[in-house]
Amino acid sequence: MKKALLPLLITIFFQCFTSGLLSKSYGFISEIHIIGNNKTKDVIILRELPFKRGDLIDMESLESMMEQGRNNLRNLSLFNFVYVSHISDFEKDPAKYSNIEIVISVDERWYHFPLMGISLEDRNLSSWLKDLNWNKVTTDVGFKIYNMWGKNQTLTAAYIFGYNNGFRFEYSNIYLDKEGRHLLDISVSRQYSRTVNAISLLDKPNYIKTDSVHLENAYQGTLTYTYRPDIRVRNRFALQYDISHIDSLVLVNNRRYWGNSELNRRAVTLIYGITFDQRDNIQYPLYGYYINCQLKGYTNSDKSIKYGQIKGDFQYYGSFSERLSLSARLQWGFSAKNVEGYIFDKAIGYDDVFLRGYEFYVADGQHYATISPTVRYKIMPTTIYILKFLSFLPKFNRLHLTIYGKSFFDAGYSYHKYQNSINTLSNRVLYSWGFGIDIVSYYDLTFSFDYSFNQLKEGGLFISVKKPLH
Numbered sequence: 332m333k334k335a336l337l338p339l340l341i342t343i344f345f346q347c348f349t350s351g352l353l354s355k356s357y358g359f360i361s362e363i364h365i366i367g368n369n370k371t372k373d374v375i376i377l378r379e380l381p382f383k384r385g386d387l388i389d390m391e392s393l394e395s396m397m398e399q400g401r402n403n404l405r406n407l408s409l410f411n412f413v414y415v416s417h418i419s420d421f422e423k424d425p426a427k428y429s430n431i432e433i434v435i436s437v438d439e440r441w442y443h444f445p446l447m448g449i450s451l452e453d454r455n456l457s458s459w460l461k462d463l464n465w466n467k468v469t470t471d472v473g474f475k476i477y478n479m480w481g482k483n484q485t486l487t488a489a490y491i492f493g494y495n496n497g498f499r500f501e502y503s504n505i506y507l508d509k510e511g512r513h514l515l516d517i518s519v520s521r522q523y524s525r526t527v528n529a530i531s532l533l534d535k536p537n538y539i540k541t542d543s544v545h546l547e548n549a550y551q552g553t554l555t556y557t558y559r560p561d562i563r564v565r566n567r568f569a570l571q572y573d574i575s576h577i578d579s580l581v582l583v584n585n586r587r588y589w590g591n592s593e594l595n596r597r598a599v600t601l602i603y604g605i606t607f608d609q610r611d612n613i614q615y616p617l618y619g620y621y622i623n624c625q626l627k628g629y630t631n632s633d634k635s636i637k638y639g640q641i642k643g644d645f646q647y648y649g650s651f652s653e654r655l656s657l658s659a660r661l662q663w664g665f666s667a668k669n670v671e672g673y674i675f676d677k678a679i680g681y682d683d684v685f686l687r688g689y690e691f692y693v694a695d696g697q698h699y700a701t702i703s704p705t706v707r708y709k710i711m712p713t714t715i716y717i718l719k720f721l722s723f724l725p726k727f728n729r730l731h732l733t734i735y736g737k738s739f740f741d742a743g744y745s746y747h748k749y750q751n752s753i754n755t756l757s758n759r760v761l762y763s764w765g766f767g768i769d770i771v772s773y774y775d776l777t778f779s780f781d782y783s784f785n786q787l788k789e790g791g792l793f794i795s796v797k798k799p800l801h
Contacts, residue, residue, distance in 0.1 A: 356390040358419055358429035367437040371409055372481040376435060378511045379403035379562060390429065393417065397433070403562055404437065406613045408799065409478055411729065411773050412438040439478075440774065441726035446473040446489045469493040482506060496545075497521040503555075516555035523548040527577070530585040530673060534692045534756045539584050549575040563608045571600040587749075590636045590672035597632040610648060613799040615733070615771045617656050621646040621800070629675075638675050640666040654709040663700040671749050678745040679761070683800070686741040688763030688783035690793050694756040696745035705739040707769070733771040739783075740764045762786055775799050 360382055365373055380400040382388060388396065401415045414436040419429045473489030487501040499520040507513040527546040528536045539546065551573050558566040575596045581588050589596070604625035610616035622645050629638040642664035650656040662684050668675050679686060679701060680693030686701060711734040721728035740762070747757035765783030772778070777797040784790040 356429065357387055358390050358393070358431040360384050360386045360388065360433060361430040362432045364432065364434045365437070366435065367439065368481075370439060370442065370478060370481045371437070371483070374509070375407075375409075375481070375483050375511075376404060376437070379407065380433075381562070382433075387428070388431075390419075393431070400435075402611045404435070406608075406610075407483060408613075408775055409440060409442075409483060410437040411440055411726075411731070412436075438729070439726070441724075442477040444475045444477075446471045446475050446487070469495045471499075473499075491522070494526055495522050495524050497523055512559045514557040514559065516553070516557070518551075518553040518555075520551050521549070522551070527581055529581050529588055531693055531695050531751070531754055534694065534754050536693060537584075539580065541578075541580060544578050544580075546578045546581055547575070548577075549573060565604075565606045565608075567602070567604045567606070569600075569602040569604075571602070573598045573600070585673055587671045587673055589674050590668070590670035596636075598636070599630060599632075601628045602626070610646070614775050615735075615769070615777055616646070616648040616658070618648050618650055620648065636668075636670055636672070638666065638668040638672070640664060656707045656709075657704070658707065659702065659704040661700070661702050663698075665698045667697070676747065676749070678747075678757075679743050686743050686761055686763050686785075687739060687781050687793065688741065688765060688785035688789070689756075689761065692756055694743070694745035694747075694761065695750075695754065696747035696757050699743065699745040701741065701743035703739065703741045705737050707735045707737045710734045710736050710768075729773075731773055735769045735771070736766070737769060738764075738766045739781075765790075769797075 361384070363377065363380070363384055365376055368376060377383065380403070381396050382400070397415045397417065401413050404410060404413045404415075416434045416436075418432040418434065469491060470493045471489040471491055473487070475489075476486045478484070479486050483504055484506075485501070485503045487499065487503075489499045491497050491499060497520060499518075501516070501518045503516040503518075505515040505517075507515055523545040524547050525542065525545055526538050526540045529539050530537050551571065553569060553571045555567060555569040557568075560566075573596070575598070577588070577594055579594060582592060582594075586592070602625060604623060607620075607622040610619040610621050622643075624643045625641070627638075627640045627642075630636060643662070645661045646658070647660075648656065648658045664678065664684070666675065673695075676695045676697060678684065678694055678696040678699035680689065684699065684701060687703070711732065713731055713733045716730045716732065718728045718730055741764070742760065742762040744760050745757045747754075750757045763783050763785040765781055767779060767781035767783075769780075770778040775798065779795045779797055781793045781795075782790070783793060
């Protein structure tokens with residue numbers, strides 16, 4: 332009896348399995364049409380799609396795959412607008428396959444920019460406006476070309492003067508293979524300055540300045556290799572070589588500035604980072620997540636200075652409704668070194684690790700963690716404006732704006748083994764809260780206006796221009 336039941340059960344299983352397959356509708360990607368890419372090569376666009384010509388796909392998943400492809404193309408920062416649609420001879424008979432033609436329409440940006448930019452050499456715009464120190468302004472004169480040869484490469488050459496002086500040459504996103512899995516970045520720079528952030532006093536960076544000599548003089552070369560096994564996964568390996576000289580005045584102000592009493596240093600830095608990026612939009616994400624982990628090692632030529640760091644960045648984005656959404660960001664870092672050096676102890680308030688409401692302050696330390704949950708409400712959906720006075724510049728006359736209101740609560744902690752008694756923000760829990768408005772526009776511009784409060788019983792309006800996190 333049992334032997335007779337076994338063939339019957341197998342037959343029933345395969346009938347159910349095959350009927351499930353036949354109940355679905357499938358289609359062949361017979362063609363992919365690309366419109367509007369006057370400069371960008373087709374292969375750059377095709378690389379970002381989750382499907383290719385000849386693929387057999389489930390018709391139920393077609394819309395989500397097209398949306399994913401659209402998001403991938405927007406995140407290249409090459410186009411102002413991206414539209415993805417399809418044409419198919421959909422067959423209701425599940426035994427037949429449909430032919431699907433994908434149509435991709437892009438509106439290319441302007442890719443050639445003269446570099447006549449002004450950078451405020453402070454931690455943020457609000458800090459610079461408070462002191463209004465024109466000595467902390469750097470001017471770049473040169474050029475920046477995006478999408479070189481239509482291959483999504485970027486070339487930058489600039490002469491730098493002001494707060495920082497020198498030159499900078501960068502050639503990035505060089506594809507080493509046809510599939511776009513192997514990329515190379517090259518960077519060479521020279522920088523010298525009469526102003527140096529030598530120490531933190533009263534929880535604020537303290538700058539020393541002299542008109543007679545350059546306090547810091549440095550050459551730097553960086554070679555970065557990126558392995559991209561998947562569209563949204565990147566492994567980065569960077570090798571950086573530095574030749575630096577500081578004036579003795581820097582060590583007079585802080586003898587622990589960079590770990591020893593030498594004025595000249597040659598150093599090597601090795602960095603490995605891995606990134607998983609599942610955000611819908613790198614400029615202003617509304618759903619998805621982002622994970623980045625980085626290992627960094629630094630040593631000077633005689634290996635008397637050794638420094639290592641591991642840090643992470645986790646971001647989550649989700650929506651409650653069409654207008655209401657939530658974001659949260661967790662950043663952390665742990666480091667170890669064999670000497671006490673100020674340049675190795677920059678934690679909260681430097682680079683992109685910050686707490687809203689503490690824009691004027693820093694919290695130094697070897698280890699840190701911050702968390703920043705934010706609730707956002709879409710006040711104005713994306714609206715496109717035609718700027719008639721810029722009709723002669725078709726790459727700029729279609730302006731899109733989206734406005735979000737937000738409320739937030741930030742918290743962080745920085746552990747400092749060598750804390751100076753006049754700095755009180757390290758080794759204590761910091762928190763802040765507030766509300767604000769974000770204006771999202773084209774060319775990856777996001778203007779943020781935050782009114783925030785901190786536990787020091789201070790409050791104020793802070794303005795910033797945010798850049799996409801690639």
